[in-house]
Amino acid sequence: MRMFTVFDAAERRTWAGRVTAYERSFAGLCAHPVPALLDAAGVRPGSRVLDAGTGTGTAARAASGRGATVTAVDADPGMAARAAATGRDTEVCVAALPCLPFADGRFDAVxxxxxxxHVGRPRAALAELRRVTRPRGRLALTLWAAPAAPGQTLVGRAMQAAGVTRPAHLPTLAPEDDFPRTEEGFARLLRDAGLTGVRCRTLVWEHRATPEEWWSGPAAGVASVGQVLTSQPPAVVAEVKRRYDALCAEFAGPDGVLVLPHAALLGSGRV
Structure with a gap:
C-alpha cells in the first residue's frame, strides 16, 4: 500500500518556506478551535500528548500550559523549527502522517x-494516530467543514469572479480517499477507524482581520488558495485583487476590519 500520494507531495511544496506568511495571515484563525480541541481530547496535567501537524505550535503550547507533557510533529521543517523555538517545553520533530516515529500506545491523548x-490518505492517517494512542486514550481532530462558511470563501469568490480555475498541476484528494466534510461524514470516518464514543460538532465563529492581512496569506502562496492565486499571471492576480477589494465590503465592520464567518468540525473519540 502506498504511504504518500501526489497530494502529499503537493502539500509539502505548498508549505515549504511559508511559516512567516502563515503566521501573519491564517495562524490566528486556526488557533480559535484549540481550547475546545484540547477539552475534547481530555488534556490535563500529566497527560502525555501528541500534537500532530503542529504548524507553529499553537495547540502544543496550549497543552503544555495545561501541565501536559507534549510531543509535536509537523511535516514541514520550517513549521517544526518555529514550533520548537516558541514551545521550549515541547519535544518537536519532523514527521508526516501516516508514518510517525513513535511506539504503539505512547500517548494518553492525540x-x-x-x-x-493536509494529508493524502485520511484513513491511513487516522489509523496511525490511533496506533500511537494508548488503549482508552482519546483522539480529537478539527477539520474545515464543507460547504465552507462565507468568510473562508472570500478569496475563492474573487478568483472565480476573475475567471480563475484550479491549475492541473495542483492535485485534489483522490475520490477513494475523500469523505463528506459534514458532522455525519466526519463521525463515520472516526467510527470506521475503530474509535468508540465518537462525538462530532460544528464550531462557528467570526474571525477578524484587516483586508490586507487576509489577502497577505494567499498572495504569499499560503494554502491551496494561495497556490492557485500565485500560479496566475500578474495581470490576473491584479484582477483578482480588484474583485477581492470589492467583495470585502460585504464583511467590513464600522472600523474597516473584516468580520469573517468560519465553521469547522470537531470530532473526537476513544481508542
Missing part, C-alpha cells in the same frame, strides 16, 4: 488541528 485537511 490532537490534530486541521491536520486531516
Amino acid at each position: 490532537v490534530g488541528n486541521f491536520v486531516l485537511n
Whole structure:
C-alpha cells in the first residue's frame, strides 16, 4: 500500500518556506478551535500528548500550559523549527502522517488541528494516530467543514469572479480517499477507524482581520488558495485583487476590519 500520494507531495511544496506568511495571515484563525480541541481530547496535567501537524505550535503550547507533557510533529521543517523555538517545553520533530516515529500506545491523548485537511490518505492517517494512542486514550481532530462558511470563501469568490480555475498541476484528494466534510461524514470516518464514543460538532465563529492581512496569506502562496492565486499571471492576480477589494465590503465592520464567518468540525473519540 502506498504511504504518500501526489497530494502529499503537493502539500509539502505548498508549505515549504511559508511559516512567516502563515503566521501573519491564517495562524490566528486556526488557533480559535484549540481550547475546545484540547477539552475534547481530555488534556490535563500529566497527560502525555501528541500534537500532530503542529504548524507553529499553537495547540502544543496550549497543552503544555495545561501541565501536559507534549510531543509535536509537523511535516514541514520550517513549521517544526518555529514550533520548537516558541514551545521550549515541547519535544518537536519532523514527521508526516501516516508514518510517525513513535511506539504503539505512547500517548494518553492525540490532537490534530486541521491536520486531516493536509494529508493524502485520511484513513491511513487516522489509523496511525490511533496506533500511537494508548488503549482508552482519546483522539480529537478539527477539520474545515464543507460547504465552507462565507468568510473562508472570500478569496475563492474573487478568483472565480476573475475567471480563475484550479491549475492541473495542483492535485485534489483522490475520490477513494475523500469523505463528506459534514458532522455525519466526519463521525463515520472516526467510527470506521475503530474509535468508540465518537462525538462530532460544528464550531462557528467570526474571525477578524484587516483586508490586507487576509489577502497577505494567499498572495504569499499560503494554502491551496494561495497556490492557485500565485500560479496566475500578474495581470490576473491584479484582477483578482480588484474583485477581492470589492467583495470585502460585504464583511467590513464600522472600523474597516473584516468580520469573517468560519465553521469547522470537531470530532473526537476513544481508542
